[in-house]
Amino acid sequence: MPLLTILDETASGSILRRLEMEIAQETLTVRELITQRVHEEVTAYNEQQSGNFQGLVQPTESERTLNGFHLRPHRLIDAEKQVYRALEAFQQNSFFVLVNERQAESLDEQVWLGDGATASFVKLTPLVGG
Template structure:
């Protein structure tokens, strides 16, 4: 059972690596789609747990949609108590992540190879580096 460290990176606008997480997988071989699914499932589970325990919320690969953000943002009036953040649906986040991958919203590098197809089979070992790389549009470019 390989345990892999996944890092998030942002390219453009002076951004750099932003976060890392560790995931244990049952199999060494899987599709890119399964890799994304496991990653999204784990990070959303951690996010939802942080809501119930009122701890620092982890950074998500796919941010909650506008309705979720609006509901979680609270009121601008500081005298009113902000509403409690609501849990995020991991299946919706997974679908959004797969769509974003197919539209080149982010890409994945496993080892030193960029993967380009959700159904591509990849092999993971304990020493495999996995990077999810988001592209940030350049201002004025």
């Protein structure tokens, strides 16, 4: 299976997190890419429940921390709710996705994710007061 490198970045280019994800197909839509990524993050968190969730979007009933989002102990995250929040965040320009250094424009856009591909999720920070 192809191995995709995923980077979480700031708008200034700082890398916040790097992970690798196996994908079954070399071509996916942006919607499928986001969905697969979020499902893997939620599954990993729910299996270990470390308290800090390092994911693409903030879960409901969590607090933002320096290293992710803090949830109360023994609190499972609903994967489908997280997927919905992530897809909505993409559509509201809370983050954008660069696949092989090319910006994805829509959730239905097909992207190539074969061996050596990278997907950068660039999180945008709202401006204070505006």
